Amino acid sequence: MSTPSGNDHGTAAGATSTGGQTPTSEASGGMTSSAAAGSIRDRLRSPGAQSSGGDTRGSDLSGEHFQQSDSSQQLYDNGRDERQLSHSSPPQEAEIQEPRAEDVDPAAARAAERLVSALFLMSFLGVIGFLVTYVFAPFTYGLEKHNQLFNPLLAIFMAMALGGIGAGAVVWAKRLMPDEEAVQERHPFGSDPDERAATAEALKGGLDQTQLPRRSLLRNTLLLGAGSLALLPVPLLFGLGRFQHKERTLATTGWKQGVRLIRQNGTPVNRNDLEIGGIESVFPDVPRGTKLADSAALLIRMRPDELKVRAGRETWSVDGFVVYSAICTHLGCPVKLYEQQTHHLFCPCHQSTFEADNACKVIFGPAARALPQLAISVDPEGYFVAQGDFSEPVGPSYWERPS
Amino acid sequence: MSTHPGRLARLSPYVVVLLGLALVGGLYTAFLAPQSSAQEDPAAAQSMAVKAGRDLYLSGCSTCHGLDMQGGSGGPSLIGVGEAAVVFQVESGRMPLAAGTVQAPRKKVQYSLAQIDQLAAYVQAHGGGPQLPELAAGDSLTNGDLQEGGELFRTNCSSCHNFAGAGGSLTYGKYAPRLEPASARVVYAAMQSGPESMPRFSDGQLSVEDKKAITYYVRYITRAAQPGGSALGKFGPVPEGLVAWLVGIGVLVVATLWIGNRA
Numbered sequence: 226m227s228t229p230s231g232n233d234h235g236t237a238a239g240a241t242s243t244g245g246q247t248p249t250s251e252a253s254g255g256m257t258s259s260a261a262a263g264s265i266r267d268r269l270r271s272p273g274a275q276s277s278g279g280d281t282r283g284s285d286l287s288g289e290h291f292q293q294s295d296s297s298q299q300l301y302d303n304g305r306d307e308r309q310l311s312h313s314s315p316p317q318e319a320e321i322q323e324p325r326a327e328d329v330d331p332a333a334a335r336a337a338e339r340l341v342s343a344l345f346l347m348s349f350l351g352v353i354g355f356l357v358t359y360v361f362a363p364f365t366y367g368l369e370k371h372n373q374l375f376n377p378l379l380a381i382f383m384a385m386a387l388g389g390i391g392a393g394a395v396v397w398a399k400r401l402m403p404d405e406e407a408v409q410e411r412h413p414f415g416s417d418p419d420e421r422a423a424t425a426e427a428l429k430g431g432l433d434q435t436q437l438p439r440r441s442l443l444r445n446t447l448l449l450g451a452g453s454l455a456l457l458p459v460p461l462l463f464g465l466g467r468f469q470h471k472e473r474t475l476a477t478t479g480w481k482q483g484v485r486l487i488r489q490n491g492t493p494v495n496r497n498d499l500e501i502g503g504i505e506s507v508f509p510d511v512p513r514g515t516k517l518a519d520s521a522a523l524l525i526r527m528r529p530d531e532l533k534v535r536a537g538r539e540t541w542s543v544d545g546f547v548v549y550s551a552i553c554t555h556l557g558c559p560v561k562l563y564e565q566q567t568h569h570l571f572c573p574c575h576q577s578t579f580e581a582d583n584a585c586k587v588i589f590g591p592a593a594r595a596l597p598q599l600a601i602s603v604d605p606e607g608y609f610v611a612q613g614d615f616s617e618p619v620g621p622s623y624w625e626r627p628s
Numbered sequence: 629m630s631t632h633p634g635r636l637a638r639l640s641p642y643v644v645v646l647l648g649l650a651l652v653g654g655l656y657t658a659f660l661a662p663q664s665s666a667q668e669d670p671a672a673a674q675s676m677a678v679k680a681g682r683d684l685y686l687s688g689c690s691t692c693h694g695l696d697m698q699g700g701s702g703g704p705s706l707i708g709v710g711e712a713a714v715v716f717q718v719e720s721g722r723m724p725l726a727a728g729t730v731q732a733p734r735k736k737v738q739y740s741l742a743q744i745d746q747l748a749a750y751v752q753a754h755g756g757g758p759q760l761p762e763l764a765a766g767d768s769l770t771n772g773d774l775q776e777g778g779e780l781f782r783t784n785c786s787s788c789h790n791f792a793g794a795g796g797s798l799t800y801g802k803y804a805p806r807l808e809p810a811s812a813r814v815v816y817a818a819m820q821s822g823p824e825s826m827p828r829f830s831d832g833q834l835s836v837e838d839k840k841a842i843t844y845y846v847r848y849i850t851r852a853a854q855p856g857g858s859a860l861g862k863f864g865p866v867p868e869g870l871v872a873w874l875v876g877i878g879v880l881v882v883a884t885l886w887i888g889n890r891a
Contacts, residue, residue: 376855395887489783498832500758502822505833506783561787562798564825569799573787578799589799 327400337400344393351385358382476618476626478509479520480599485510486524486548486609493608496543499526502565507548509611519619521551522599523561524609525581527568535584541600541616546609548599549585550619553577555592557620570596593622674749681750684743688724697754702728710757711748712821718744720814722823730801731824734809758820758828760813761836769812770844772837777845780838784829785846792862793850798825808850815843 326333358378416424437444485493486507494505505524508515529545541547549570553560558574568582577590585596597619600612618626686695692702699705703725706713717723721735739747752759763769782791790796793807802825807815819839822828834842860867 373853376857489779495832498830500822500828500830500832502828503830503833504827559787562796562804563827564798564802565822565827566825567799571799573796576799 325400325404328404334401337396341393341397341401344389344396346389348386348389348393351382351387351389354382355379355386475623477614478619479511479514479517480509480522480611480614481511482611482613483604484514484611485604486522486601486611487514489515491515494524495607496546496603496609497607499524499546501526501528501545504561504563504565506551506561507609519552521559522548523551523563523570524548524601525563525568527565527582531568531582533583538584538598538600538616540602541598541612543601543603543609546601547581548601548609548611549579549581549596550599550615552596552620553592554587554594554596554619554621555590560596674753677746677749678753680743681746681748681753684739684747685750688738689747692725697751706751707755708757709751709755710759710821711752712758712760712817713823714748714751715744715760715813716817716821716823718747719811719817720809731803734805758830760816760820761840769816769840770847772841772844774841774844774848776838777841777843777848780834780842781845781849784834785842788826790862791864792859793846794862806850807846810846810850812843812847815846816840819843 327337328334358375362375362378363372364375415421432438437447487493487510489506489508493510494507499505503526507522507524509517509520511517514520524546525548526546532542532545532547534542549560551559551561553572553574555572555575555577558572560570560572560577560579562571562573563569563581564571568580569588570579570581570585572578572590572592575591577592578588579585579592579596580588584598587593587595594617597615597617599615601609602612604610685693685697689703689706692700693704693706694700697706717732718739719737719741721737722732724738725732726735751757761769788796788798788804789807790804795804795806797803804826810818816839818826819829819834819842829839831839860871
């Protein structure tokens with residue numbers, strides 16, 4: 226085979242010439258093997274393959290040969306042999322490759338070498354430029370002044386550094402390294418029949434050694450013991466959390482009677498703080514209160530005559546101030562998008578819309594229940610306090626939800 | 629010019645009176661009113677502004693809001709909305725309203741800053757309401773603690789206006805606008821007055837210092853240069869990931885195919 230670099234693969238010929246002698250036509254080859262064999266057969270039978278081989282090896286390597294081969298050594302040899310013949314798919318002229326300019330002209334090879342070296346040098350300069358920029362370039366970032374060039378310079382130098390190595394390697398491989406195409410065939414995936422028979426034998430022998438076929442008492446007690454394991458998942462149907470649910474953790478929050486409403490920064494909210502149309506995110510004034518995920522609430526002030534007080538909730542609001550859970554009853558997103566003119570509370574996740582002036586009734590979206598309301602009152606110093614926990618469990622529905 | 633003695637004699641009393649007035653005025657400004665010599669009397673300037681604002685109001689606003697700001701068929705009453713509301717609505721171009729839509733859109737501004745101040749003074753003088761803070765010389769509305777402003781913005785503003793001030797949708801076609809085009813005064817006035825759907829943040833909730841910090845932070849996130857290149861609308865990881873996957877990986881795939889073809 227004429228590879229321009231002069232690499233010689235001819236030594237594999239001896240092994241392959243014996244390959245096709247023992248056809249056993251087993252089905253063990255399977256789909257992949259026969260499919261592969263088909264394509265190989267096509268290639269090997271093309272006129273280019275035979276003529277380039279220069280001897281009878283091409284006809285020896287028929288498709289059957291690959292399907293039935295029974296030794297991996299042989300297969301590997303076939304693979305090497307095939308590698309020699311693999312240029313044959315476009316006939317004749319393609320399979321003898323034109324030598325590159327670099328292969329015949331030392332000047333062209335030197336030019337290619339210089340190009341690759343220049344690319345590697347560019348990579349070096351990129352590294353230096355990156356480091357210099359990173360250490361010495363002024364980095365200011367702000368509203369008034371900003372070094373617009375800092376990040377672009379870093380990007381350009383990094384592109385030089387990485388791209389130089391990459392492009393250099395590609396040019397190097399393409400113009401200087403030996404130009405050849407090589408194909409290595411895979412061997413079939415199945416084990417050979419002898420090995421499989423031996424394995425089956427060993428498994429059968431193992432069953433006999435356990436004596437289970439003979440000793441029925443052993444067998445039946447094993448079935449009973451192992452089979453009863455299947456009963457273990459049954460309690461899962463009734464839930465693993467009976468003890469937890471007695472404490473009603475899902476149904477309660479951090480709010481308790483007399484707990485002050487505080488802001489995120491910990492300051493309590495006075496009744497004089499909000500104007501009409503104002504809102505405030507509030508949390509219970511308990512340890513780690515602002516971190517309690519289920520206790521976040523929204524304090525809203527509207528004109529008292531705008532608030533439609535529901536029967537039974539007359540004492541829950543103070544002079545137009547109402548507090549609702551800020552956790553959507555659909556999937557638990559924070560509901561804090563309040564429109565002060567329409568009194569809509571809007572969940573940004575799935576567009577559930579609640580009427581804050583009407584006990585947070587759902588008027589749009591997938592939420593199934595109104596947002597729970599927190600009953601509030603004012604302590605003698607004028608700060609808001611909770612009358613107790615929320616009217617019902619907050620957040621999305623769950624299995625054991627009381628209502 | 630011909631110097632006729634008779635005419636000169638007739639003019640001389642006026643000259644004397646003028647000179648006398650100038651002398652008295654000069655003495656007054658030199659000795660009796662040294663404070664107001666530096667600038668005009670603020671009360672007088674205020675009343676001038678109110679007067680000018682009244683003219684602007686009557687010609688530009690009264691058709692909808694009524695001759696006495698009592699409101700009318702087209703617009704709500706302006707009594708008690710304060711100068712903050714005027715600054716927000718007029719300086720962002722939302723007023724005068726072009727057409728009745730679900731929400732007033734930002735438009736080209738119709739009044740100069742001086743005219744807006746006059747309108748604001750007029751509205752403030754008739755009914756009061758939320759005001760912008762008095763700024764000392766050298767102070768500004770963006771003079772605040774950036775980090776504190778960021779905390780407050782994320783707590784109070786980001787649920788509607790997005791973490792980067794890119795805005796977002798509300799119910800029934802309403803929306804929280806993008807904050808990038810808003811001037812510092814408009815940002816501050818919006819918090820102060822609570823325009824349209826937006827809740828109002830009183831000084832009891834967010835102090836003047838807090839609001840200055842928020843204003844500074846809003847200007848910072850919307851106006852500061854983007855160190856990472858295009859912000860992709862500042863909608864966060866979704867468009868960024870989309871661009872990374874479609875554009876970035878796409879370019880890589882095309883490059884790989886190209887290299888494979890050339891090999």
